[in-house]
Amino acid sequence: MNPKDIARKAYYHPLRRNIILIIIFVSFIPLIVVSSGILFQMHTIYQEKVRMHLETLVKKHKQNIDHFLVERQNNIAFLVDEYTYDHLSKSENLAALLHKLQGTYGRVFSDIGVVRADGEQVSYAGPYLLESAQYNDAEWFQAAFQADTYTSDVFLGLRGFPHFIVTARRFENGQPWILRATVDFLAFNDVVENIQLGQTGFAYIINQTGALQTRTAGRPVLEGRTYQELFRESDRLSEEDILSVIRQDSSGSELIYVAGMLKDNHWALILQQDKRDAYQDLNRTRNIAILVFGLGGIAIITMALVLSRGMITRIASADQEKEIMSQQIIESGHLASLGELAAGIAHEINNPVAIMVEEAGWIEDLLEDEAFRESESLEEFKRALAQIRKQGIRARDITHKLLSFARRSDSRVxxxxxxxxxxxxxxxxxxxxxxxxxxxxxxxxxxxxxxxxxxxxxxxxxxxxxxxxxxxxxxxxxxxxxxxxxxxxxxxxxxxxxxxxxxxxxxxxxxxxxxxxxxxxxxxxxxxxxxxxxxxxxxxxxxxxxxxxxxxxxxxxxxxxxxxxxxxxxxxxxxxxxx
Amino acid sequence: MNSIANEPIRLLLIDDEEDFVRVLTKRMARRHIEATPAFSGTEALQRMRQGDFDVAMLDLKMEGMDGIEVLKILKKMVPELPIIMLTGHGCQVSAKDAMANGAFDYLSKPYDFEDLLEKIREAHRSGKDAR
CATH class of the missing domain: 3.30.565.10 (Histidine kinase-like ATPase, C-terminal domain)
Incomplete structure (x- = not known):
């Protein structure tokens, strides 16, 4: 590579780099600003939409579950209002009533029994042998005798199978007794288990101690810290309020928890979904946007490269043309100054040559005189003078050529x-x-x-x-x-x-x-x-x-x-x- | 009327190259041409006022007043005077300019002496005819 090429490279390279940078900068800045603005807006709106959707879902199911629980309590309350202790303390009467209940509501109630204040179950109807069973040690027992109606948490109890009970309290001769019915866990569980959302969304019920009230098929659920937070929060909320939080689980993935309170804030219905799953559409849209952005970026960079190359080629060729032109001007200038020089020289030479030729002519004139005619060297003189004249003419020819060259240093056609x-x-x-x-x-x-x-x-x-x-x-x-x-x-x-x-x-x-x-x-x-x-x-x-x-x-x-x-x-x- | 053979041609020789004028004057004298030298434009005009001339020879490029200027004034003073322009410059543009201003003819230095004599005689004849 010759030095001219190196110099040219040193000039055009930064120029091209600047053009590329300017094009990229000017194109990318608005693109980034607009795209990120739109993405952010979209993100916010979509998140809000997902949250609302989940909350609506929880609210709806909360109402269903509340309704289910209230209805079970009403069923039992109706029975104690309708029938006397004596009637209900007979197991065959209870069996008839259970049969009736199951006929009306399906296998929601699995058994039914009357329990006295001393903890003994005086009558019982159901699949287990629980007549005369003692409940005074059971967790629910005290609570059930303190309220008119009561719904327990899920527990294993004497049968060793998860269930919960609904009770209604009455007084007989000043002595309290309760009618207790077991709600079939599977029937209740179905109400919640049927809530499925996307790939990872599912619902469950949890009590204040963090114990699950429904099945979760082994899927990880709300962690201790989060449910405590949730129940703490719930004190300040009304029954209608829905809580939603996003927390990271132990594996590091973010989960959305939406909770609605049940059973006088004793239970919480929680709908849980992996954030990635919930925002799948948003993420897909974002990925498409990033792809479009990337392709746009590639197009911009390609354009910047192509455009800059084109521009540099044109600038270089314009520069080259300019350089040729100025070289042409310089060359013409050289010819012109050569012409001026030639004209000057011609003038300076022509005068002395003219004098020399004239002086030679004068000598020739003098040789015509008598005194010189006899000279032996006359012929030699004449030859020499002729030579002077001849060379003078030759010098004149040369200067005339120079002059004629000088005269023509222009581009007239x-x-x-x-x-x-x-x-x-x-x-x-x-x-x-x-x-x-x-x-x-x-x-x-x-x-x-x-x-x-x-x-x-x-x-x-x-x-x-x-x-x-x-x-x-x-x-x-x-x-x-x-x-x-x-x-x-x-x-x-x-x-x-x-x-x-x-x-x-x-x-x-x-x-x-x-x-x-x-x-x-x-x-x-x-x-x-x-x-x-x-x-x-x-x-x-x-x-x-x-x-x-x-x-x-x-x-x-x-x-x-x-x-x-x-x-x-x-x-x-x-x-x-x-x- | 004077015949050419009897009366010498009166030539006003205007050139700032003194050596040139001197040798030419001597050569002219031998050929029956009475040359009066003038070494500048101003001197030429002075000589012109003092005497009568048949032909003038005028160098185009001179110090002070240049040939074309002198030519114009001489032509105003004596319109019928034939003036032969001499140029060491060899520049046809100035020679043509001179011709346009009424010069009889022009010669480039160094010239052939016989050509010069011929031109002087020719100019003399034409000047006489004009008078």
Whole structure:
């Protein structure tokens, strides 16, 4: 990589990086703000919706369960109101009533019995052998005799099977007794167990001590800390209130607990669901949003990359064009200053040469006089003076050529005789060619059509081509052939061919590229041929190169006799030279 | 009326290159041309007021008043005077400018002496015809 490429890279890389960053920044900021705003809003709304849904569900089931419990109590209360102690203390009467109850409500009541204040069950109807059973040690016993109606927690009791009882208290001759009915655990459990929500949502009932009142099929339930919190909270709440909390369980996953109080705040119906499960739809939506965001981000980044590359390419090509143009201006400027220099030199030389020639002429005049006529060296004098005159004329020719070159340092379109131009450029390059052991062979077609072109520009092309050819021969000497010919009336062709080392095929297609040079650093700008190409193209012509390694290189130029009118691109260059 | 052979041609030679003017004056004298040197535009105008001339030779580029300026004034003073412009500059633009301002002809330095003589004689003839 040459230093120019490195410098260019150092300039365009940060530029491109900045463009990319700006595009990404400007696109991403609103995207992030809007998306996160929408996501947050959606999240809040959805959470609220889920909470409401769960609360409604709990409220509904709480009412169902409350209703179930109240109804069971009413059933029993009705019996004690309706029947006397004597009637109920007979087991067969109880059996008839149980049968009736089961007929009406299904197998909700599994057994029924009358218990006296001393704890003895005086009568019993049901599947167990519990007649005369002693209950004064049972947990529910005291509580049952202190209230008109009572519903116990679930317990195993004498039968060793989870159940709970409903009691109603009455007095007989001032002595309290109770009618006790066992509610079938399975029947009650169904009321709660049927509540299923999503993959992980289920309901259960828990009492104040944290004991489960329904089955949970082994699934982990509310942890101690949380239920205590819940019941503490419940004191301040009315029956209608529903509590909801989100807590982490021991495994670290977040769970939503929604609780409604039952049985005078002794029980709580808890609906529990894994947060991830509850928010599944929300999470899915969020994932889709993230996916869309990600894809949008990729699209933005791709766009930033593509756009920046396109922009950099355009900027680079504009910069390059500008650079070529300024190089062209500089080259024209060089030609212009060369022209000014030539004009100055011509003037400075012409005057002394004129004086020398005149003085020689004066001596010739004097030699005409009698005194000199007899001189032996007269002829030699005359030869020498003729030589002075001849060389004076030669000097004049040279300065006139220089002047004519100077006069043409502009890009005005004129009738140009390509042959004349070639002769002029060749004569100006002759010295350099001679120094490099190069012979320039011109083969010019007589009566070549004049073309409409800018003399200066065409001169520049010829200079470049001939100088390149001389450089290619690299002091080892050789021949350059400059040939003009015509294959039709509308086109003039010329070529500059050298028998130098030639150009490898790999480099040949890059030869007209700007800044492409094989010359050592500092020797060539790599613009000569690209400028030639530009000039010939502007004239509506064509320049092609053919080369063979070891045989030489040939640049062939085809120019239309009637060139298109030039644009004003070179106006600045035109102005830079004033003869 | 004077014949060309008898009467010398009176030439006003205007150029700031003194060496050039001197050698040319001597050479002209040998060819029956009476050259009066003037080394600047101002001097030329002075000589013109003092004497009568058949032809003038005027350098285009001079210190002070330049050739074109002098040409314009001379042409105003003596419109029929043929003036041959000389230029060391070889610049056709100024030469053409001079022609447009009434110069008879122009020559680039260094010129062929015979060409110059021919042009002077021609100018003399045309000047006489004009008078």
């Amino acid at each position: 004129d009738q140009v005789d390509v042959n004349d131009l070639i002769k002029e450029v060749v004569s100006l390059s002759a010295q350099q060619a001679k120094y490099n052991n190069v012979e320039i062979d011109t083969r010019l077609l007589e009566r070549l059509s004049a073309i409409r072109a800018s003399q200066t520009e065409l001169q520049q092309v010829l200079f470049n081509l001939i100088n390149n050819a001389i450089d290619a021969l690299d002091k080892q000497g050789g021949t350059i052939e400059v040939k003009t010919w015509q294959s039709s009336h509308s086109e003039v062709r010329f070529h500059v061919r050298d028998d130098g080392p030639g150009i490898p095929e790999a480099n040949l297609h890059r030869i007209f590229e700007p800044f492409y040079t094989t010359k050592p650093v500092g020797k060539g700008t790599g613009l000569g041929l690209s400028i030639c190409y530009g000039i010939i193209n502007k004239m509506g012509g064509d320049i092609v190169v053919s080369s063979k390694v070891g045989e030489g290189t040939c640049f062939e130029v085809r120019l239309p006799v009637n060139a298109p009118e030039p644009s004003n691109e070179n106006a600045a260059a035109d102005k830079s030279y004033k003869p």
